[in-house]
Amino acid sequence: MPSTRALKNRIRSVDSTKQITKAMQLVAASKMRRAQEADKASAPYTMAAEELLSYLASQGATDNHPLFARRKINKRLIIVVASDKGLAGAYNTNVLKKYLELLKRDDERGIENLTLTIGRRASQFATRLKDTKIIGTYEDLPDQPSGLTFHTILNTAVNMFENGEVDAVTLVYTRFVNSMVQTAELDRLLPAGTKILVDPSEVSNTISDAKYEPSIPEVLDAVAYRLVGARLLQALLDARASEHSMRMMAMKNATDNASDLVDDLTLAMNKARQGAITQELAEISGGVEAMEQ
Amino acid sequence: MKLSLVTLVGTKVDEEVYSVSIPTTDGEISVFPSHEPLVTIARDGVITVRRHKEDSDNQLEYFAISGGVVKIDYSSVQILVDEADHGDDIIEAETQKALERAIKARDEAGDQVEREKAKQLIDRHMVRLKVADLHRRKRRR
Numbered sequence: 001m002p003s004t005r006a007l008k009n010r011i012r013s014v015d016s017t018k019q020i021t022k023a024m025q026l027v028a029a030s031k032m033r034r035a036q037e038a039d040k041a042s043a044p045y046t047m048a049a050e051e052l053l054s055y056l057a058s059q060g061a062t063d064n065h066p067l068f069a070r071r072k073i074n075k076r077l078i079i080v081v082a083s084d085k086g087l088a089g090a091y092n093t094n095v096l097k098k099y100l101e102l103l104k105r106d107d108e109r110g111i112e113n114l115t116l117t118i119g120r121r122a123s124q125f126a127t128r129l130k131d132t133k134i135i136g137t138y139e140d141l142p143d144q145p146s147g148l149t150f151h152t153i154l155n156t157a158v159n160m161f162e163n164g165e166v167d168a169v170t171l172v173y174t175r176f177v178n179s180m181v182q183t184a185e186l187d188r189l190l191p192a193g194t195k196i197l198v199d200p201s202e203v204s205n206t207i208s209d210a211k212y213e214p215s216i217p218e219v220l221d222a223v224a225y226r227l228v229g230a231r232l233l234q235a236l237l238d239a240r241a242s243e244h245s246m247r248m249m250a251m252k253n254a255t256d257n258a259s260d261l262v263d264d265l266t267l268a269m270n271k272a273r274q275g276a277i278t279q280e281l282a283e284i285s286g287g288v289e290a291m292e293q
Numbered sequence: 294m295k296l297s298l299v300t301l302v303g304t305k306v307d308e309e310v311y312s313v314s315i316p317t318t319d320g321e322i323s324v325f326p327s328h329e330p331l332v333t334i335a336r337d338g339v340i341t342v343r344r345h346k347e348d349s350d351n352q353l354e355y356f357a358i359s360g361g362v363v364k365i366d367y368s369s370v371q372i373l374v375d376e377a378d379h380g381d382d383i384i385e386a387e388t389q390k391a392l393e394r395a396i397k398a399r400d401e402a403g404d405q406v407e408r409e410k411a412k413q414l415i416d417r418h419m420v421r422l423k424v425a426d427l428h429r430r431k432r433r434r
Contacts, residue, residue, distance in 0.1 A: 041303035048299060048373055052332065052364065210330035210366065213319055222334045222362050226373065233301055 007269035018258035025251035032244035039237040049227040067192045076113045077166040081173040081239040082122035089250035092121040094184040161190045173235045174242035182242035294326040295369040314341040330366040355380045357424040380428030392418035
């Protein structure tokens with residue numbers, strides 16, 4: 001049986017670990033709340049743009065637009081969204097597993113691919129792979145993904161697609177369903193319009209009766225770029241909300257485990273202490289008995 | 294007439310208004326209730342909102358927007374923009390500094406791309422300053 005002092009030291013160390021995981025849990029919880037709010041805020045924009053696009057697509061306006069060009073896929077750009085930091089449960093593992101599946105499938109079909117990574121974990125993983133070429137890595141994105149970095153990523157994807165350097169752009173990210181459920185998913189970013197959520201028959205009359213100024217193609221141009229941007233932003237926001245939710249759960253489990261461990265160790269320590277006292281008493285009474293004889 | 298001003302980071306306005314002026318690529322348009330359905334493109338500029346018919350000019354509200362898409366029908370106006378700032382949210386001194394930085398960036402730009410980016414920033418800050426100015430005048434009156 002380990003000594004009481006050794007047990008005491010372990011209890012102390014587990015306790016301090018618990019304090020750290022508890023703190024990380026609280027930090028993740030507050031970040032999660034903010035990330036979720038931001039995630040929800042962009043939904044009305046995406047919805048409105050989707051509705052407009054759905055109508056334009058039904059009018060055949062999208063047929064000749066460069067962002068809607070459907071070509072045979074020979075080359076693909078993959079954007080992998082993972083986190084900068086670990087300790088988020090299975091978050092990174094899930095995304096990277098999905099990414100590997102896609103690489104394997106592309107390999108079988110003879111599709112060449114390029115990778116753009118977001119998050120340190122993704123770049124560390126991708127640099128070790130042989131069968132993909134990395135064209136960019138982005139790390140330490142701000143909590144509110146907007147501004148220059150975001151536009152650089154968006155422009156890279158859009159330009160490569162328009163120039164015909166790639167025939168498809170696929171996102172690998174974690175979709176945020178709710179605080180308990182997050183799933184790693186593949187999503188086609190380009191060509192646009194492969195996944196329009198709004199049914200053309202549901203488009204309100206006001207859109208179909210409307211005049212388009214200066215012209216339908218120009219309106220389409222303005223909407224299409226924005227919608228692709230909104231999709232990418234939504235994916236980044238989803239990924240962020242998922243990351244913080246999963247980190248919070250992971251840290252909550254760690255804290256609970258630490259509490260259980262402390263309880264067990266305290267019990268063991270009390271037993272050890274009691275054992276020592278009993279032994280000492282037995283020795284004393286044994287000594288007294290020996291002297292009396 | 295219902296006005297919704299929607300940005301990627303959230304809905305800025307979602308309420309009944311009397312009229313709204315929007316800068317579009319074909320010039321500024323003012324939208325009143327029962328406007329015919331129209332879809333058009335907004336450019337960088339100032340959106341002016343009059344909430345009630347009897348509101349005087351110094352009760353107008355201003356927003357600085359950067360390009361977007363406008364969808365109008367008989368009873369609603371929906372504006373999708375990249376960015377929208379209300380007059381209250383713009384800090385004039387900071388915007389002035391940001392504008393100076395952007396002008397400096399344009400003058401020192403190494404290539405065409407950087408210069409274009411800086412120019413866009415300059416336009417955006419100019420619009421913001423204009424809104425801040427309108428807003429300040431409104432309060433003084």
